[in-house]
Amino acid sequence: MSKTLFDKVWDSHVVHKIKDGPDVLFIDRHMVHEVTSPVAFLGLKNRGLKVLFPEKTFATADHNTPTINQHLPVKDLLSANQLKALEKNSKEHGISYWGLGHEKNGIVHVVGPEYGITQPGATIVCGDSHTSTHGAFGAIAFGIGTSEVEMVLSTQCIMQPKPKKMRINIEGTLNSGVTPKDVALFIISKLTTSGATGYFIEYSGSVFSEMSMEGRMTVCNLSIEMGARGGMIAPDDKTFDYIKGREFTPKNGSWEKAMKYWSNLKTDKNAVFDKEINFDGNKIHPMITFGTNPGMGINISKEIPYADNQNDGIETFKKSLKYMDFSEGESMLGKNIDFVFLGSCTNGRIEDFREFTRIVKGKKKAPNVTAWLVPGSHKVEKAIKEEGLLKILNEAGFELREPGCSACLAMNDDKIPAGKYAVSTSNRNFEGRQGPGSRTLLASPLVAAAAAITGKITDPRTLQ
Amino acid sequence: MAYDKFNILKSTCVPLPIENIDTDQIIPARFLKATERKGFGENLFRDWRYNMDDSPKKDFVLNNEKFKGQILVGGKNFGSGSSREHAAWAIYDYGFRCVISSFFADIFRNNCLNIGVLPVQLSTEFLDKIFKAVYNDPKIELIVNLTEQKVLIPKLKLSEFFDINSYKKENMLNGYDDIDYLMNIKEDILEFSKNTPL
Numbered sequence: 001m002s003k004t005l006f007d008k009v010w011d012s013h014v015v016h017k018i019k020d021g022p023d024v025l026f027i028d029r030h031m032v033h034e035v036t037s038p039v040a041f042l043g044l045k046n047r048g049l050k051v052l053f054p055e056k057t058f059a060t061a062d063h064n065t066p067t068i069n070q071h072l073p074v075k076d077l078l079s080a081n082q083l084k085a086l087e088k089n090s091k092e093h094g095i096s097y098w099g100l101g102h103e104k105n106g107i108v109h110v111v112g113p114e115y116g117i118t119q120p121g122a123t124i125v126c127g128d129s130h131t132s133t134h135g136a137f138g139a140i141a142f143g144i145g146t147s148e149v150e151m152v153l154s155t156q157c158i159m160q161p162k163p164k165k166m167r168i169n170i171e172g173t174l175n176s177g178v179t180p181k182d183v184a185l186f187i188i189s190k191l192t193t194s195g196a197t198g199y200f201i202e203y204s205g206s207v208f209s210e211m212s213m214e215g216r217m218t219v220c221n222l223s224i225e226m227g228a229r230g231g232m233i234a235p236d237d238k239t240f241d242y243i244k245g246r247e248f249t250p251k252n253g254s255w256e257k258a259m260k261y262w263s264n265l266k267t268d269k270n271a272v273f274d275k276e277i278n279f280d281g282n283k284i285h286p287m288i289t290f291g292t293n294p295g296m297g298i299n300i301s302k303e304i305p306y307a308d309n310q311n312d313g314i315e316t317f318k319k320s321l322k323y324m325d326f327s328e329g330e331s332m333l334g335k336n337i338d339f340v341f342l343g344s345c346t347n348g349r350i351e352d353f354r355e356f357t358r359i360v361k362g363k364k365k366a367p368n369v370t371a372w373l374v375p376g377s378h379k380v381e382k383a384i385k386e387e388g389l390l391k392i393l394n395e396a397g398f399e400l401r402e403p404g405c406s407a408c409l410a411m412n413d414d415k416i417p418a419g420k421y422a423v424s425t426s427n428r429n430f431e432g433r434q435g436p437g438s439r440t441l442l443a444s445p446l447v448a449a450a451a452a453i454t455g456k457i458t459d460p461r462t463l464q
Numbered sequence: 465m466a467y468d469k470f471n472i473l474k475s476t477c478v479p480l481p482i483e484n485i486d487t488d489q490i491i492p493a494r495f496l497k498a499t500e501r502k503g504f505g506e507n508l509f510r511d512w513r514y515n516m517d518d519s520p521k522k523d524f525v526l527n528n529e530k531f532k533g534q535i536l537v538g539g540k541n542f543g544s545g546s547s548r549e550h551a552a553w554a555i556y557d558y559g560f561r562c563v564i565s566s567f568f569a570d571i572f573r574n575n576c577l578n579i580g581v582l583p584v585q586l587s588t589e590f591l592d593k594i595f596k597a598v599y600n601d602p603k604i605e606l607i608v609n610l611t612e613q614k615v616l617i618p619k620l621k622l623s624e625f626f627d628i629n630s631y632k633k634e635n636m637l638n639g640y641d642d643i644d645y646l647m648n649i650k651e652d653i654l655e656f657s658k659n660t661p662l
Contacts, residue, residue: 015653018631019630035548038500042499042501063493063496078497078498081497081499145571147575147642148642150643163570193484193544197541197568227544227569313482313483315481411493428486430489431489432489437511437516
């Protein structure tokens with residue numbers, strides 16, 4: 001029987017099937033961070049259980065860590081306590097822990113691929129919805145809740161009904177100034193934030209096969225923002241080139257054996273999806289969001305739509321515009337902004353810093369803009385320095401912070417003040433997401449760079 | 465770890481007719497710093513419920529004495545966004561045992577089922593009927609019957625069937641959780657792990 005890529009990976013990990021219930025799915029890699037794990041470890045303790053496969057479990061600190069002065073003790077006592085708990089739990093259960101100050105520390109979804117923990121055909125979970133990022137390698141990767149974290153720690157399995165399958169196919173060539181982030185924001189604007197709920201997505205077509213691994217990660221990362229559990233892209237030579245030789249990828253004979261499995265990881269010709277969607281890559285433009293969910297995005301040079309043209313409730317739409325202090329029919333271009341955030345598991349990789357730097361090179365940051373540039377990991381930070389990007393950024397008036405999730409969810413001190421506008425390369429523009437009362441405009445690193453230079457929402461193509 | 469059993473819940477309800485209520489609204493990230501599952505109810509809908517100076521926002525439904533109950537009724541796509549189980553914990557800790565909507569985000573629905581809060585998905589039409597009924601009479605009672613998979617508004621003689629898979633239904637009725645199940649097949653899991661490709 002013809003199978004999709006998703007079927008192949010899922011079916012090969014089913015330990016047990018329950019009639020009219022979930023499948024018991026074996027998990028190859030479990031990533032753990034400080035915020036969604038302490039209660040799970042407490043649960044283990046209460047049940048008298050140990051972590052079943054510590055070698056398949058990887059812990060890093062990222063969500064609440066400061067992005068300056070990481071060498072000093074963490075000032076926020078509650079955050080410090082959570083970090084200490086993760087360190088203690090990791091030690092107790094024999095889990096590798098890349099905490100604050102560790103050279104491999106960084107955002108869980110950035111370091112996983114960097115060190116080859118993320119591999120094609122693997123099942124990967126983490127107590128974080130953006131675990132979908134790892135699907136870029138042809139893995140089934142999705143976010144889970146804390147009860148499920150406890151399940152995976154104790155049994156290396158999770159109980160999930162098999163999702164339906166959706167394929168999003170985009171052919172064509174992307175226009176200049178259009179990045180993977182724009183592709184994802186474009187898809188979400190068409191599908192809405194619930195359009196893919198209940199589905200697992202496979203992205204296919206020339207736009208994705210031409211895309212870099214970093215770009216694929218950005219797209220898969222945002223799958224959850226259309227409601228999907230995850231999204232994946234069939235592994236190809238780009239994937240294998242990326243992972244080869246990384247610390248946790250198979251070596252020598254094991255590599256050959258793994259390649260045998262990986263090379264079969266593509267959707268069979270006659271395989272059937274529950275839903276297929278096609279878009280034309282040539283019709284995608286730089287995007288920006290104007291509202292309070294990631295589906296409320298438009299072509300940056302268009303006007304904010306009218307409430308009565310929306311699928312979702314008119315009142316909810318109006319509430320959202322009121323929060324943003326925007327009006328229907330207004331142009332987005334030229335609006336003043338206050339903050340720029342470059343970073344997060346969506347756009348905190350080296351390619352994102354290269355793109356940002358390309359725009360700001362030889363220019364100066366607008367004086368009214370506060371810019372937070374936060375690398376996704378120490379590895380990214382190191383590359384920024386080694387490639388000479390830091391020098392260019394400094395000359396343009398930007399400084400680099402230390403790695404972490406930072407202003408994406410503002411659990412640390414990196415909070416956008418109430419009422420202020422932030423052009424952010426992160427993944428969510430929910431009310432107060434970046435700090436109580438903050439107003440988020442999601443966009444690509446290019447749009448963020450253009451806004452940082454001009455102090456206004458600007459089409460980056462006009463600056464190149 | 466067993467949790468409260470759920471069979472029949474008879475209660476008034478709290479209406480929140482807003483679409484796409486995300487988990488950052490249910491519990492903002494700055495309240496996720498605990499290492500124990502305690503006290504999350506205090507910060508349920510924190511920024512909709514309180515002003516910056518911690519004074520209550522009078523127009524928010526949780527600050528409205530008229531609306532009380534163990535059932536929260538929300539608009540379409542309830543619980544979208546972050547996977548934080550803290551959102552479900554906050555709802556439970558505040559005193560809700562059931563959330564009704566016309567559509568739920570995936571991870572949130574699972575999280576609820578895993579801690580003993582019943583997510584009930586009804587048609588848009590029936591959801592609208594509930595909103596109308598409760599605004600008309602805040603004291604109106606709903607019955608959520610898990611065994612029969614039905615929500616009833618007895619006073620208006622209205623009812624609707626809802627879907628839940630039989631495994632999760634059994635769990636909710638008996639207060640079982642998934643780890644109980646998985647521990648029973650641990651030998652199978654260990655055997656399976658010997659032949660995984662990665």
